[in-house]
Amino acid sequence: MKKIINNPDNVVEEMLNGMTASQPQYLKRLKGFDVIVRANKKTDKVALVSGGGSGHEPAHAGYVGRGMLDAAVAGPVFTSPTPDQIYEAVKEVNTGKGVLLIIKNYSGDVMNFEMAAEMAAADGIEVEKVVTNDDVAVENSTWTIGRRGIAGTVLVHKIAGAKAETGAALADVKKAAEKVIANVRSMGMALSPCTVPAAGKPSFTLPDNQMEIGIGIHGEPGTHREAIRSADEIAQQLVDKILAENIYNSGDEVAVIINGLGATPLMELYILSHKVQAILKEKGLKMVKTYVGNYMTSLEMAGCSVTLLKLDDELKELLLAPADTPALVQF
Amino acid sequence: MKKIINNPDNVVEEMLNGMTASQPQYLKRLKGFDVIVRANKKTDKVALVSGGGSGHEPAHAGYVGRGMLDAAVAGPVFTSPTPDQIYEAVKEVNTGKGVLLIIKNYSGDVMNFEMAAEMAAADGIEVEKVVTNDDVAVENSTWTIGRRGIAGTVLVHKIAGAKAETGAALADVKKAAEKVIANVRSMGMALSPCTVPAAGKPSFTLPDNQMEIGIGIHGEPGTHREAIRSADEIAQQLVDKILAENIYNSGDEVAVIINGLGATPLMELYILSHKVQAILKEKGLKMVKTYVGNYMTSLEMAGCSVTLLKLDDELKELLLAPADTPALVQF
Amino acid sequence: MTVKDAIKEVGQAVIKDKVFLTDLDQAIGDGDHGINMARGFESVLPKIAALADDNDVAAALKAVGMGLISSVGGAAGPLYGTAFLRAAGACKGKTAIDAATAKAMLDAAIKGIQDRGKAQQGEKTMLDALIPASDAFADGIKAGKNAVECLGDAVQAAEKGVEYTKKISATKGRASYLGERSIGHQDPGATSSTIMLTALYKYLKQER
Amino acid sequence: MTVKDAIKEVGQAVIKDKVFLTDLDQAIGDGDHGINMARGFESVLPKIAALADDNDVAAALKAVGMGLISSVGGAAGPLYGTAFLRAAGACKGKTAIDAATAKAMLDAAIKGIQDRGKAQQGEKTMLDALIPASDAFADGIKAGKNAVECLGDAVQAAEKGVEYTKKISATKGRASYLGERSIGHQDPGATSSTIMLTALYKYLKQER
Numbered sequence A, B: 001m002k003k004i005i006n007n008p009d010n011v012v013e014e015m016l017n018g019m020t021a022s023q024p025q026y027l028k029r030l031k032g033f034d035v036i037v038r039a040n041k042k043t044d045k046v047a048l049v050s051g052g053g054s055g056h057e058p059a060h061a062g063y064v065g066r067g068m069l070d071a072a073v074a075g076p077v078f079t080s081p082t083p084d085q086i087y088e089a090v091k092e093v094n095t096g097k098g099v100l101l102i103i104k105n106y107s108g109d110v111m112n113f114e115m116a117a118e119m120a121a122a123d124g125i126e127v128e129k130v131v132t133n134d135d136v137a138v139e140n141s142t143w144t145i146g147r148r149g150i151a152g153t154v155l156v157h158k159i160a161g162a163k164a165e166t167g168a169a170l171a172d173v174k175k176a177a178e179k180v181i182a183n184v185r186s187m188g189m190a191l192s193p194c195t196v197p198a199a200g201k202p203s204f205t206l207p208d209n210q211m212e213i214g215i216g217i218h219g220e221p222g223t224h225r226e227a228i229r230s231a232d233e234i235a236q237q238l239v240d241k242i243l244a245e246n247i248y249n250s251g252d253e254v255a256v257i258i259n260g261l262g263a264t265p266l267m268e269l270y271i272l273s274h275k276v277q278a279i280l281k282e283k284g285l286k287m288v289k290t291y292v293g294n295y296m297t298s299l300e301m302a303g304c305s306v307t308l309l310k311l312d313d314e315l316k317e318l319l320l321a322p323a324d325t326p327a328l329v330q331f
Numbered sequence C, D: 001m002t003v004k005d006a007i008k009e010v011g012q013a014v015i016k017d018k019v020f021l022t023d024l025d026q027a028i029g030d031g032d033h034g035i036n037m038a039r040g041f042e043s044v045l046p047k048i049a050a051l052a053d054d055n056d057v058a059a060a061l062k063a064v065g066m067g068l069i070s071s072v073g074g075a076a077g078p079l080y081g082t083a084f085l086r087a088a089g090a091c092k093g094k095t096a097i098d099a100a101t102a103k104a105m106l107d108a109a110i111k112g113i114q115d116r117g118k119a120q121q122g123e124k125t126m127l128d129a130l131i132p133a134s135d136a137f138a139d140g141i142k143a144g145k146n147a148v149e150c151l152g153d154a155v156q157a158a159e160k161g162v163e164y165t166k167k168i169s170a171t172k173g174r175a176s177y178l179g180e181r182s183i184g185h186q187d188p189g190a191t192s193s194t195i196m197l198t199a200l201y202k203y204l205k206q207e208r
């Protein structure tokens, strides 16, 4: 395991302190908790709280700031934070207008956030939650826990965050978030595994000529592996799976994320994006905005995911609204 | 070699087209050339042209946009672009107020940009150049070609770009760039090598327990290798070497870049930054702004560099001025 | 024979198998189950050691539940945390635990896990160890065995349950994303449940 | 014996050693010298093939120089490009090249490289092949040898020069960043220079 760390057991602690020390204009830490909140005084609006296991940086604390989140709760690497941590975050950012929890669909995350919501509700805080589940690699059925939440979650932060910034009520912020969730899909692949610091060894092994398709963001294996293919073929494969959802139609406006999983050079993401743009154009879709970079990572995994969000007028306006956070700034 | 590419010989071509297809609001390509210019009509100001070998993404095209560069010229991976390409870029962005070339100090880059400058000068275009050389890993002496230009170059783009945006004359933009160069120093290290696509194999091999100190950004070996150490020790080692330059004094305001070389998780960069901030604070320096992320990379190399820039009032104001480019946005 | 010592044995058994449980989770999950459980009991055990020596079983189990909830995270934290809280609820006021009470505690724990996690038997989770364990416990009671003997039967059933998890594919928890590929691997949570039951049984048998 | 064929031989020799030159550059540089030079000659050779068959040496060399400048990049592009342009300047109007002209061309090339790159002999660059080659050529002329014989001597001197580059540390080019660590490795540029001289010599000798 080659990592720039001190002690595998302290990575989250030191990372959080490193974030606030590096970006004090954006972030501060809730004393005694693994919770990052905005440096600026909370404003009188619906508050957004997200979070999850660490190792997905810049998610989630990188999205704390104007136009996006009010707080991010960091669990241990790839492990949902505990309810008491989430509960503190909720109490801290609530201004009386209510709090929206943005949860990625994993059993652990859902359970811990729900317990925190129960604790906050018992205090009389108005709490709502949305669960993101954009990963089409995973079958959605009533018999399983459904699809996973991956990079599409960032667009929920962006759009619900912009909605909250307009002064909208909790129900409306939640509705905007749910509209994103209904219209966003992602699909990922990996060239190499990652190593959880405390585990000390790679999460799986992959022969030199193979890739994992349908990878998640926790070092878990994908849905299957196959011989490594060209960037254009990978783009086609990922986009095909997303388009097979049948929610994107010719003429639709869309937002795109070409997401790196941590160790993928930007050069490769742009080469992939080149083909993705061509396929989407061919399909008659109009790209309103494309984000290319590391938005939702899996430590030092090499690989990528493609995310597609269908926009309507409201979502488009909120997507293009300003944001000012460590990881996403737009005018 | 595991990469998301199509053909090793087409990586630059497809990447550039991927950039413009993904970010048409920022970038367009000069037809027939490996030159990226701003999508918006050129404004009546001194124009900034930078560039170099590819493989350093987001450098250099990622910094094309308001408040930074007007054009970036992309060479093959790790190879300076040729004079004719640079010459086209200069002709395209010149508005009559003159053009500043920002060159990283490598024999190849300097020679090719100088030849282009000669060609442009022959056309009557006013061209000036600055050469960045922030890498303290390399001895500076009259007998060698001097220090290399690495991540500190991004701050030259930022500050000279902001200066040009004020409508300043070419001489003054150049002076601002030179002030940055005089006050910026960087030092890097790597945990793993990178693979030039056309070469197909790693640029060097490094045992599992070793790291390279004083690494450049072209997959070249560093100044020496040693047993891998903790993040705090690495931070100390890199910063000590920078502070040994004796240009940073207690009370000085500084800007910092904690730069990832391509495959380094943001988590590790923040852990490193945590210690870097502590050392600098201890030394009495005041951090005005810290950038943490992949700003000047070396393909999929794992490792980092630390950059320190001493600010005066002018540099501080220009550093904090707005920028709107694919890779660096600030209000 | 004290509840504090029993919990200590159980916690130490889990901590001892940290790497084993993590390896199991690497195969079909995200490779943290052992790390999570060990972190949990490392946080809980000092708190238990600091409790009064009044052998208040419910109070001790509640402390375990609260402690796990606020230190484990992931899926296992809320599930095991809730399980311990519910078990505590089922033995409130008791110092000596007879077979019937023990069975009620086990069932309360299982119900807690199901309330939180919405899983059934056969979905490749900790329930595939715990539900067979409870069934075997019930059979033991019917056969007139005492609590420790019943627990011995329960352990054997849990072990069989773990073996059974190798044969099925997961439909709950992270392993469900693997679909058919999860077949052939034993479930980490079923394994940790069995480790806990086994440690408790060993402690009680030797103390008797 | 035509200048077009000679250039073709030289270019193909460089292309053939693409991997070898790249490997040398990986050891002490950035691992692209072979790729750069091969890209250059792959771009240049078709242009040369398309030239008129008038054996205008200066015109052909100028085309090589311009072509390398606009296709090689890096350090080698401007250096070799300038070298060919200067060599062209030194033989303007000549179709047959005698020993004195050849020597003048070689020296013009060397001067061009030094004007651009500001290096001296002993800095572990292509000059460490080319300057000894020029010296040997001069000795050959003094000894009354013809151009091809002089070139043979030059090739041997260039080869020795390449060997010598293994013993010294680089103070120019990318390898200079390695300091002492560059010792033990031969310089890629000195090697490519020698490959070109050797290819030219072989062609001329066999054509004679």
Ligand SMILES: Nc1ncnc2c1ncn2[C@@H]1O[C@H](COP(=O)(O)OP(=O)(O)O)[C@@H](O)[C@H]1O
Residues within 6 Å of the ligand: A078, A079, A080, A107, A108, A109, C025, C029, C030, C032, C033, C034, C036, C037, C073, C074, C075, C076, C077, C079, C113, C116, C117, C118, C119, C124, C125, C126, C127, C172, C173, C174, C187, C188, C189, C190
């Ligand atoms: N819904 C559920 N009901 C019961 N047990 C579950 C459920 N989801 C997961 N588990 C159990 O949790 C175990 C995984 O725990 P752990 O690895 O600590 O959490 P995570 O999956 O969040 O990383 C699985 O092996 C399984 O036994």
Ligand SMILES: Nc1ncnc2c1ncn2[C@@H]1O[C@H](COP(=O)(O)OP(=O)(O)O)[C@@H](O)[C@H]1O
Residues within 6 Å of the ligand: B078, B079, B080, B107, B108, B109, D025, D029, D030, D032, D033, D034, D036, D037, D073, D074, D075, D076, D077, D079, D113, D116, D117, D118, D119, D124, D125, D126, D127, D172, D173, D174, D187, D188, D189, D190
């Ligand atoms: N200043 C210089 N003068 C002469 N030759 C040089 C100089 N700098 C570099 N070289 C030569 O160029 C070679 C490297 O060329 P190449 O790898 O193509 O370019 P780069 O170093 O830009 O990657 C070196 O081996 C050396 O012989």
Ligand SMILES: [Mg+2]
Residues within 6 Å of the ligand: A053, A078, A079, A080, A108, C030, C032, C074, C075
């Ligand atoms: Mg987990």
Ligand SMILES: [Mg+2]
Residues within 6 Å of the ligand: B053, B078, B079, B080, B108, D030, D032, D074, D075
């Ligand atoms: Mg090069």
Ligand SMILES: [Mg+2]
Residues within 6 Å of the ligand: C025, C029, C030, C031, C032, C033, C074, C174
């Ligand atoms: Mg797990």
Ligand SMILES: [Mg+2]
Residues within 6 Å of the ligand: D025, D029, D030, D031, D032, D033, D074, D174
């Ligand atoms: Mg080179």
